[in-house]
Amino acid sequence: MLKVSARKKLRDFSIDVDICIASHVAVMLGPSGHGKTMVLNMIAGITRPDDGKISVGNTLLFDSSKGINVGMEKRNIGFVFQDYALFPHFSVFENVAYGLKARGLPAAEIQLRVMRELERLAIANLQNEMPARLSAGQRQRVALARALVIDPCLLLMDEPLSALDMQLRSRVRSELKELLRQLEIPTIIVTHDVLDAIGLGGTVMVLEHGRIAQQGSYEDLLAAPASRFVAEFVESNAYTGNVKSIDEHGDAILTLENGLEISAILEESYSDTILIVIHPWDVTLQKTAEGAVRNMLKGKVLSISPLRDRVRVTVDSGIRITAEITRPSLEKLRLKEGDEVYAGFKTMSVRVFPLENRKLWRGT
Amino acid sequence: MSQLKNVPAVDNGERQPESWARERPAIASYLFKGGAGLIAVVTVLFLVIPLAWLCLWPTADDLIVATLSPMLWDAMKISFITSTLSTFLVIGFGGVLAFMLARFQFRGKMIVDTLVDLPMVLPPMVTGLALLMLFGRNGPIGGWLSAHGLALPFTVAAVVLAQVFVSLPFFIRAARAGFESVDRRLETASLLLGASKARTFIQITVPLVWPTLLAGAILAWARCLGEFGATIVFAGNFQGVTQTMPLAIFEALQVNLNVAIALSIVLLLVSFCLVMLLKFVIGRAVVTHA
Structure with missing residues (x-):
C-alpha cells in the first residue's frame, strides 16, 4: 500500500497530489510538463517535496511534519528510467547484480537471484552482453530486471515504453502488463500515451498541472470525464457549448463552441456552459448523408490510426470528431486521409455534464 | 492494414x-x-x-658520449621522480577541486575558475618568483619553516611544488569536463539500487570519467616533464638535486652543444611517447562512451 500526499512549488505551477495505491498498477497519464516525472522523483526520494507524507506499507519514507526523509539509497524502490540508465561499463549480469552487491549478499545468492530474474524476463542469454550492444526492447528488460531483482517494495517506471518503436511497443506493453499482474507490488507507470493507459490496465490517474484531475479505470474516465482536459486526454470527443433550446420531452439543440448545432436528449436544462462528450464508438462513418441518425456532420478525414483491434478515424467537420470503427467497416468504406465522409451519431449518444463544478472533482 | x-x-x-x-x-x-x-x-x-x-644533427659518437654522461642520467632520474610525484599530487588535490567545480554551485565560482586557469597563461618565471617570495627564507611561510630548520627553495621539494603549480590547471580542466559529462541519472540509478554515495562514486562515477582523468593526468605529467622557468627560479639548477631534464639541457647548452642536443632528443622521444599514449587513451574513451 503506497500512500502519497505531497506538495512542491515549481516555477510555473505547483504539484499537489494525493495518491493511494494498493498492490496494483496505476498509470499516471498526462502531457509532458505537467509534473509526472516530478511526482515519481518525489516518491523515489530524488526530489524532496516541500511538505507532505509518503509511506509504503508501515514504512514512512517522508514526513515533513516529523522531519523524516529517508535517503533514496535506503528506500528499496525499483525505478525504471525513461531511457533505462543502464550502467554502460557493466555487462547485463553486472547491471542486474549491482543492487544485490550493494546489499552485501553472498556471491552464490547473487548469482542465483540474478539468473532467476534474467530467466523470468527471458534475457538469460544476454547476460554477458554490454548495454551498448542491446536493442531498446532488450535494454528495457534489463532495466526492469535490475529494478525487480532487489525485491522492491514499490515499482516506479518513467515512460518505460517511449524509447521503443511503435511495433515493439504494443508487444512489450502486453508483456509488461502480464509481468506486473504477477508482481503484486504497488506500481506507478508514468506515460503521456493514452494507449499505454489502456493497454496496461489498472487505475488511471490523469495529471493536469501538478494535480490529479481524475482517477479511475480508463472506462470510468471515458464514461464520465471530470473535465474537458481529461476527456480529450483519454481521446474521447469533448466540446464545450450551451443549451440553445429544449422542449418538454428533453429534445434539445446544443450550440458548440464554434457555433455548430447538434441535437441531444437531456434530462434537465443547463443555463451555464456545459461539457459535451461523444464517445468515439458511438460515432458512425458513411459516404452519404442518408440514415436515421439526427446528427450528421460532413467533413474530411484527418487521420486514421489503429487502436487494438479497431481503428480510430478523426474527421474535421468544423469541429474535430473521432470515430472508432472496426477494421472491416473501414475496409468497406475505403477511407483514406483527405476523403470526404459523414460522421453520424444518435441524440442518445450525446452526453452532457455541467462544466464548472466537475472541474474541481478529485480522485480519492 | x-x-x-x-x-x-x-x-x-x-x-x-x-x-x-x-x-x-x-x-x-x-x-x-x-x-x-x-x-x-x-x-x-x-x-x-x-x-x-x-x-x-649529432653524430652517433656524440650521442653515445652524451648518453654515458652522469648529467643525463641524474637529470632523467630527477625528472622522472619529481614529475611522477607531482602528477599524483595534482590528481589528489586537483581531482577534489575539479569535482567541486563540476558539481557544486557556490559563490565566487567564476573567480575560482579563473584563478585555476591562471598558471596556464602566467610566464613560469613569474610563478617561480612568486613561490620563492612566499617560501623563501624571507617569505611568511619560508620564514616560519626556516625557524623550524626546514628550507624549501633549492631542494627537490621546490621542484615538485613548481611542477604542481604549473600543471594543476591541465588536470583540473580535463577532470572537470569529465565529471560534468557523467550522466547524473546513472548515479541516481546506483543510489536507488541501494548503493551508498561512496560506492556510487567508486563504482559508477570514477569508471565513467576514468579515461578523461587519465588523459588529464598524462597532460599534467607532460607539463611537469617540460617545466623549466618556475623550477630554475624557485629550485635552482643543481645537478643530482634539482636539475631536471630541461634544466640540464639549459646548462649543457652553455658548455657542450652536442650534449644539449642529445638530452633534447631524449626529452623529445619521451614527450612523443606521452602524447601518443594520450591519443590512445582519448581514443579509447571515445569508443567506450559511444
Missing part, C-alpha cells in the same frame, strides 16, 4: 542541375581542398622539420 498506411507519393520531379551549376562548385571545391591541403602540409612541416633537423 494496407489502407491504414498513408503511402507518400513518390517524387520523380528531382531536378537535374544545369551544367554550369554542376561544374562551378566542383572547381571551387578542388581549389578549396587544394589550398587547405597546402596549408596543412606547411603547418606539419613547420612542426616537424626543426625537430627532425635536431635529431639528425
Whole structure:
C-alpha cells in the first residue's frame, strides 16, 4: 500500500497530489510538463517535496511534519528510467547484480537471484552482453530486471515504453502488463500515451498541472470525464457549448463552441456552459448523408490510426470528431486521409455534464 | 492494414542541375581542398622539420658520449621522480577541486575558475618568483619553516611544488569536463539500487570519467616533464638535486652543444611517447562512451 500526499512549488505551477495505491498498477497519464516525472522523483526520494507524507506499507519514507526523509539509497524502490540508465561499463549480469552487491549478499545468492530474474524476463542469454550492444526492447528488460531483482517494495517506471518503436511497443506493453499482474507490488507507470493507459490496465490517474484531475479505470474516465482536459486526454470527443433550446420531452439543440448545432436528449436544462462528450464508438462513418441518425456532420478525414483491434478515424467537420470503427467497416468504406465522409451519431449518444463544478472533482 | 498506411507519393520531379551549376562548385571545391591541403602540409612541416633537423644533427659518437654522461642520467632520474610525484599530487588535490567545480554551485565560482586557469597563461618565471617570495627564507611561510630548520627553495621539494603549480590547471580542466559529462541519472540509478554515495562514486562515477582523468593526468605529467622557468627560479639548477631534464639541457647548452642536443632528443622521444599514449587513451574513451 503506497500512500502519497505531497506538495512542491515549481516555477510555473505547483504539484499537489494525493495518491493511494494498493498492490496494483496505476498509470499516471498526462502531457509532458505537467509534473509526472516530478511526482515519481518525489516518491523515489530524488526530489524532496516541500511538505507532505509518503509511506509504503508501515514504512514512512517522508514526513515533513516529523522531519523524516529517508535517503533514496535506503528506500528499496525499483525505478525504471525513461531511457533505462543502464550502467554502460557493466555487462547485463553486472547491471542486474549491482543492487544485490550493494546489499552485501553472498556471491552464490547473487548469482542465483540474478539468473532467476534474467530467466523470468527471458534475457538469460544476454547476460554477458554490454548495454551498448542491446536493442531498446532488450535494454528495457534489463532495466526492469535490475529494478525487480532487489525485491522492491514499490515499482516506479518513467515512460518505460517511449524509447521503443511503435511495433515493439504494443508487444512489450502486453508483456509488461502480464509481468506486473504477477508482481503484486504497488506500481506507478508514468506515460503521456493514452494507449499505454489502456493497454496496461489498472487505475488511471490523469495529471493536469501538478494535480490529479481524475482517477479511475480508463472506462470510468471515458464514461464520465471530470473535465474537458481529461476527456480529450483519454481521446474521447469533448466540446464545450450551451443549451440553445429544449422542449418538454428533453429534445434539445446544443450550440458548440464554434457555433455548430447538434441535437441531444437531456434530462434537465443547463443555463451555464456545459461539457459535451461523444464517445468515439458511438460515432458512425458513411459516404452519404442518408440514415436515421439526427446528427450528421460532413467533413474530411484527418487521420486514421489503429487502436487494438479497431481503428480510430478523426474527421474535421468544423469541429474535430473521432470515430472508432472496426477494421472491416473501414475496409468497406475505403477511407483514406483527405476523403470526404459523414460522421453520424444518435441524440442518445450525446452526453452532457455541467462544466464548472466537475472541474474541481478529485480522485480519492 | 494496407489502407491504414498513408503511402507518400513518390517524387520523380528531382531536378537535374544545369551544367554550369554542376561544374562551378566542383572547381571551387578542388581549389578549396587544394589550398587547405597546402596549408596543412606547411603547418606539419613547420612542426616537424626543426625537430627532425635536431635529431639528425649529432653524430652517433656524440650521442653515445652524451648518453654515458652522469648529467643525463641524474637529470632523467630527477625528472622522472619529481614529475611522477607531482602528477599524483595534482590528481589528489586537483581531482577534489575539479569535482567541486563540476558539481557544486557556490559563490565566487567564476573567480575560482579563473584563478585555476591562471598558471596556464602566467610566464613560469613569474610563478617561480612568486613561490620563492612566499617560501623563501624571507617569505611568511619560508620564514616560519626556516625557524623550524626546514628550507624549501633549492631542494627537490621546490621542484615538485613548481611542477604542481604549473600543471594543476591541465588536470583540473580535463577532470572537470569529465565529471560534468557523467550522466547524473546513472548515479541516481546506483543510489536507488541501494548503493551508498561512496560506492556510487567508486563504482559508477570514477569508471565513467576514468579515461578523461587519465588523459588529464598524462597532460599534467607532460607539463611537469617540460617545466623549466618556475623550477630554475624557485629550485635552482643543481645537478643530482634539482636539475631536471630541461634544466640540464639549459646548462649543457652553455658548455657542450652536442650534449644539449642529445638530452633534447631524449626529452623529445619521451614527450612523443606521452602524447601518443594520450591519443590512445582519448581514443579509447571515445569508443567506450559511444
